Amino acid sequence: MSLALLLLLAGLAPVDESGYPTLLKSGTGRVLLVDFWATWCAPCRKEMPALAALQAKFRARGLLLITVSADEPEQEADALRFLKRHRVPGPAYIKRVTDDDRFIRRVDPRWSGALPALFLYDRAGRLVTSFVGETEAGAVEAAVRKLL
Numbered sequence: 001m002s003l004a005l006l007l008l009l010a011g012l013a014p015v016d017e018s019g020y021p022t023l024l025k026s027g028t029g030r031v032l033l034v035d036f037w038a039t040w041c042a043p044c045r046k047e048m049p050a051l052a053a054l055q056a057k058f059r060a061r062g063l064l065l066i067t068v069s070a071d072e073p074e075q076e077a078d079a080l081r082f083l084k085r086h087r088v089p090g091p092a093y094i095k096r097v098t099d100d101d102r103f104i105r106r107v108d109p110r111w112s113g114a115l116p117a118l119f120l121y122d123r124a125g126r127l128v129t130s131f132v133g134e135t136e137a138g139a140v141e142a143a144v145r146k147l148l
Contacts, residue, residue, distance in 0.1 A: 012069055012076055012094035017103045023066065023093065024125050030064045031147040032121040033140070036095075036107075038070040039078045043134040044116040050137040051118075052088045054144065059089075061148045062123065069094045070115060122147050 015023055024032065035051055037044035048067075055065035067088060069079040076094055083092055097103040104113045108130055111117060118131040120143055129143050 012079060012092050014096035015068060015093040016095075016097045017099060017106055020103065020106050023068075023091075024121060026091070027064050027066065027121065028125050029123055030062045031058075031123060031144060032125070033063065033065050033144065034107075034119045034121070035065065035067045036070055036115055036117040036119075037067060038115055039075055039082055040071070041115045045082065047116055047135065047137065048082070048088060049086050051140070052086055054137070054141055055089055058144060058148060063144060063148065065089065067092045120144065120147070 023034075033051070033054070035048075037048065039045065051065055051067075055063060065088070067083065069076070069092070071079045071094065073094075073096075079094065080092075082088075095103065100113065104111055108119060108127060111130065111132060114132050116131075116133065116135070118135065118140060119127060120129050120131075120140075122128050128147060131140060131143075
């Protein structure tokens with residue numbers, strides 16, 4: 001069974017304020033790129049294929065792409081279909097929080113919550129850089145290369 005089919009069958013794993021640090025710890029030892037996106041966000045949809053390609057290109061060198069959908073519960077099926085159609089590997093999460101501001105501060109106190117948003121962590125789990133808004137794929141790849 002393909003990873004995309006397993007993702008579709010399993011659904012997106014929920015992540016909240018307390019679960020985000022655990023999500024980050026799962027990437028320890030690898031360069032971690034966390035992508036916050038939503039199906040209603042045109043720039044998010046536009047950059048996703050490039051992020052999936054970046055993951056495929058650098059997976060063997062230690063890059064892990066984690067996607068976190070900011071879609072509402074009723075849009076989860078759309079988010080799953082989008083990830084499958086673009087062959088975006090897991091792990092894939094959906095944001096389910098009780099306090100959006102607290103969640104945003106936990107991710108990065110400088111982040112406003114705007115989408116798309118990418119957060120790049122080094123192998124020790126330290127936030128190295130973030131990209132908020134439309135970002136050129138080359139800039140993300142250059143930042144990733146520095147950490148690999």
